[in-house]
Every structure is written in C-alpha cells, then in structure tokens.
Amino acid sequence: MIYNNPFLGLSDFVAPIAMQGFVIAMIALVIIGTLIDIIHKKNVKYFFNNAKKAKKNAKIQLTTSQKTSVILRTVASDIATTSELGRGKRRVAHLLGMYGTILFWVGSVVMIFFYSNPTSETPSFWPMIWHVGALMTVIGGGWFWFFLRVDVYSEAQPWYRIIKADLFVLALIASSLTGLIWSYLQFLDLNDRWDDKVFLVLFVISNLVLFGGVYWSKFAHMFYKPGAAIQKNLAEADGSRDNLPPPADAPEQFGLGIKREEPKHY
Numbered sequence: 001m002i003y004n005n006p007f008l009g010l011s012d013f014v015a016p017i018a019m020q021g022f023v024i025a026m027i028a029l030v031i032i033g034t035l036i037d038i039i040h041k042k043n044v045k046y047f048f049n050n051a052k053k054a055k056k057n058a059k060i061q062l063t064t065s066q067k068t069s070v071i072l073r074t075v076a077s078d079i080a081t082t083s084e085l086g087r088g089k090r091r092v093a094h095l096l097g098m099y100g101t102i103l104f105w106v107g108s109v110v111m112i113f114f115y116s117n118p119t120s121e122t123p124s125f126w127p128m129i130w131h132v133g134a135l136m137t138v139i140g141g142g143w144f145w146f147f148l149r150v151d152v153y154s155e156a157q158p159w160y161r162i163i164k165a166d167l168f169v170l171a172l173i174a175s176s177l178t179g180l181i182w183s184y185l186q187f188l189d190l191n192d193r194w195d196d197k198v199f200l201v202l203f204v205i206s207n208l209v210l211f212g213g214v215y216w217s218k219f220a221h222m223f224y225k226p227g228a229a230i231q232k233n234l235a236e237a238d239g240s241r242d243n244l245p246p247p248a249d250a251p252e253q254f255g256l257g258i259k260r261e262e263p264k265h266y
C-alpha cells in the first residue's frame with residue numbers, strides 16, 4: 001500500500017486536469033482566507049507598526065550580515081524545530097504534525113501534477129513520502145488533540161469537547177486519516193465496491209474544510225509565527241526588546257513552591 005499512488009487509481013474516473021484544478025483551488029482558498037484574515041484582524045498592520053515603534057528604541061544598528069545571521073538562526077531553531085514549544089512532548093507532537101503535513105502536501109502535489117496520468121509510472125519514493133507524512137500527521141495531531149490541548153491538559157475539559165479553535169487540527173487529522181483509509185481501500189482493489197469512494201468523498205470534504213476554513217481556523221499561524229519569531233529575535237539583537245523592559249538585574253529566585261508542580265495552568 002505504501003508504494004501505491006492513489007491518484008493514479010483515481011485517474012480511472014477523474015481526469016488529472018480536474019485533480020490539478022482542485023489543488024490550485026485549495027491554494028487560492030488559502031491565499032484568500034489569509035488575506036481576509038489580515039484585513040479583518042489588522043494583525044499585520046499592528047505587527048509592522050509595532051516593529052517600526054520598536055526600531056526607534058534600538059540600542060544597536062544591526063548590519064545586514066548581523067540581521068541575516070539572526071534570521072538564519074531563527075529559521076534553524078524557532079521555525080524548523082518550533083523551539084517556542086520548549087523541550088517536551090508538545091514540541092515533539094508539533095514537529096510530527098508539521099513535518100508530516102509538509103511531506104503529505106509535497107507528495108500530493110508531485111503525484112497529482114507529475115504522476116496522475118494513466119500512462120505514467122510513479123517512483124516509489126513519492127507514495128512513500130505521502131503515506132508516511134499522513135501517518136505522522138495523524139499521530140502528531142491526534143496526540144495533541146486527545147492529550148495536549150490546553151483545555152484538556154490544563155483545564156480538565158473532556159477530550160470530546162469540540163470548539164471552533166479545534167477546526168484546524170481536526171480538519172488536518174481528518175484529511176490525512178481519510179486519505180490513508182482511502183488509499184488502503186483502493187489498494188485492496190475491491191472491484192467496484194463503494195468503500196473507497198466513500199473515503200474519497202470524505203477526503204475531499206475534509207480538504208475543503210481545511211483549506212476553505214483558513215479565515216476561521218488557526219491555519220494561518222504557519223505564516224504568522226515565523227514572521228513574529230524573526231521580529232522578536234531582531235528586536236532582542238538590536239536591544240529594542242519590542243518595547244519591553246529589560247530583565248531584572250537580580251537572581252531568579254521564585255521560592256520552593258515553583259518546584260511543587262510542573263507549570264500547566266494557563
């Protein structure tokens with residue numbers, strides 16, 4: 001199954017051009033959703049105004065090479081390894097989901113655009129990337145949703161309580177899980193049975209929700225977070241510290257109470 005390109009099987013009754021059109025429509029939905037989000041929340045405007053204000057308080061004028069080095073360090077740590085999430089399981093779950101999704105999406109685009117023609121032969125690498133990516137996303141996303149969500153982990157809410165904030169993670173898990181099940185059922189070759197078609201429809205619907213729901217979900221954090229991390233690290237390097245006061249010139253003594261329990265009440 002892991003070497004099966006499900007989009008090749010799909011080309012028996014859906015033209016490759018239609019699949020490619022679907023991918024382009026999903027990319028357009030992401031762009032439109034993010035732009036409406038930016039216009040409505042005015043977050044990017046606030047971000048640039050704040051950065052401009054902070055620049056006035058800069059203690060050092062960073063050279064281009066210093067700025068480049070700060071940006072490269074941010075990409076390697078804050079972005080590529082989501083260091084903001086500390087050392088624990090929250091970070092491991094996020095990395096599994098993040099890289100899983102990237103593999104799954106890259107695999108989908110390559111197979112749909114280059115290997116969905118009935119005459120094409122897919123190198124086994126791409127279906128493998130697609131299946132492994134989907135599995136990583138299901139594991140990372142499921143781990144986060146069932147066990148690590150703040151309202152479940154820290155506020156004792158039951159795991160089955162669903163709110164609007166769960167839209168992104170649930171649609172992400174649904175798209176990779178239904179994709180995996182669809183691929184498995186298609187691989188079983190059940191001769192005109194309906195099972196794989198049902199999961200194909202669910203796969204399409206979950207993608208429509210995931211990419212069509214950008215405005216209402218946390219999807220756009222994957223664009224905002226890297227920008228915010230770069231700005232934060234530049235502000236630290238030039239001494240403006242985002243208009244925040246410098247750390248106190250005193251030892252960090254919080255008393256023994258701080259060791260009683262791992263901080264998890266937000």
Ligand code: HEM
Pocket residue numbers: 078079082084085090094097098099101102141144150165166168169172218221222225226229
């Ligand atoms: C393909 C890229 C990415 C995917 C698929 C992804 C996926 C997710 C998911 C599913 C969540 C949980 C959302 C929720 O609260 O319900 C999340 C949260 C988060 N993401 Fe991402 N993410 C991506 C990129 C990034 C990047 C680049 C950063 C940072 C630079 C980042 C930082 C965070 C942070 C800080 C949280 C909050 C985690 C928590 O509450 O424990 N993400 N991400």
